[in-house]
Structures are given as C-alpha cells and as structure tokens.
Amino acid sequence: MTKNCDRLGRESWLCIECGMVKPEITVVDVTLVDEPVDCPLNFIKGNALGVMHRDFLSLLNAESASRNLFLGQIFRVDGGTYDAWVSFHGHQRIIVRGTKHITYRMCPACGQIAYFALGPKYLCPQPQDDVEIFDNECGQLVVTRAVYERIRVTEWEKLLVKKLPVFEKPKDSLPVDLFAVE
Numbered sequence: 039m040t041k042n043c044d045r046l047g048r049e050s051w052l053c054i055e056c057g058m059v060k061p062e063i064t065v066v067d068v069t070l071v072d073e074p075v076d077c078p079l080n081f082i083k084g085n086a087l088g089v090m091h092r093d094f095l096s097l098l099n100a101e102s103a104s105r106n107l108f109l110g111q112i113f114r115v116d117g118g119t120y121d122a123w124v125s126f127h128g129h130q131r132i133i134v135r136g137t138k139h140i141t142y143r144m145c146p147a148c149g150q151i152a153y154f155a156l157g158p159k160y161l162c163p164q165p166q167d168d169v170e171i172f173d174n175e176c177g178q179l180v181v182t183r184a185v186y187e188r189i190r191v192t193e194w195e196k197l198l199v200k201k202l203p204v205f206e207k208p209k210d211s212l213p214v215d216l217f218a219v220e
C-alpha cells in the first residue's frame with residue numbers, strides 16, 4: 039500500500055489494535071505501489087485486507103460473491119486502477135481452529151477475536167448454513183462444497199486448498215463459542 043493509503047486506512051477502516059478490518063466497515067478501496075502477484079488470493083501486508091483476481095472472482099459467481107464479500111477497487115499510484123484485481127473482506131468472519139500453541143484474545147478496541155493455533159485445522163461449531171463464503175482473514179476464504187466445486191481448483195497453480203472437518207466440540211481447550219471465553 040502507498041504510505042498515504044496506509045495512513046488513511048489507520049485513520050478509518052483498519053483497527054490499529056488488532057490489524058483487522060473494523061467490523062462495521064463495508065467496501066475498502068486501496069492504492070497499491072505494485073500490482074499484486076499472480077496467486078488468485080492474497081492479502082495486503084500489514085493488515086488483513088484480501089486481494090482477489092477477477093478471474094477467480096468470476097468463478098465464485100457474481101451474486102454469491104456480492105452476497106458474501108465486500109469488494110473494493112485497487113488503484114495505482116498514477117490514479118488508474120489495477121483492473122484485474124479487487125480488494126475484499128467478508129461479511130462473515132470465521133475462525134479456523136487448531137489443537138496446540140493456541141493464542142486467543144478479544145480485541146479491546148473493536149471486539150473481534152484474534153486467534154492463532156497450530157495442529158490439524160477444523161471448524162467448530164457448524165458454520166451457519168445460509169453463508170457460502172466466509173472470510174478467514176489475510177486473503178483466506180472458507181467456502182461451502184458447492185462453491186469449491188465452481189472454483190475448479192486445479193486450474194490455479196498457486197492456490198492452496200484444504201478440506202476442513204467440522205466438529206461439535208473444539209480441540210483447543212476453549213469453549214465452542216469463542217466470545218464466551220472469560
């Protein structure tokens with residue numbers, strides 16, 4: 039991001055306490071020094087805002103994407119746009135949980151949960167079934183099987199995809215509802 043865009047972000051859409059996009063923020067437009075690299079999903083260094091290639095976006099299906107993601111423009115330093123790319127963050131965040139070396143905290147400034155864990159990854163509890171695309175921060179998405187099948191994963195050389203099991207009980211010694219942690 040350009041220095042000016044970074045400063046404006048810190049004054050508006052970015053929670054400087056936890057580095058995540060504030061929960062009440064919708065579309066975020068940014069100005070980047072360089073065009074994003076060729077991986078279809080990436081994120082902007084220094085914060086959790088994702089960038090997505092439009093070819094990938096088109097496979098998500100326009101209606102599904104606009105129902106689940108806030109999509110912004112990416113400007114060049116000269117005022118033009120990187121037309122092949124959009125910025126994104128999800129309407130619904132989801133936390134992919136692990137089993138060990140857990141760090142957890144609720145951000146005192148914006149109330150979002152910052153969670154990190156190693157070990158096998160899984161979802162807990164069962165995600166809400168009316169959402170097809172969840173945001174897992176830093177350019178990572180969690181999608182339903184129906185969306186996964188639309189993406190044609192093998193066409194994207196640098197796209198890493200993992201199947202996540204869903205458990206009723208967490209394996210990280212925290213409650214099912216992370217907002218209920220004392």
Ligand SMILES: [Zn+2]
Pocket residue numbers: 053054055056057058145146147148149150
């Ligand atoms: Zn925060």
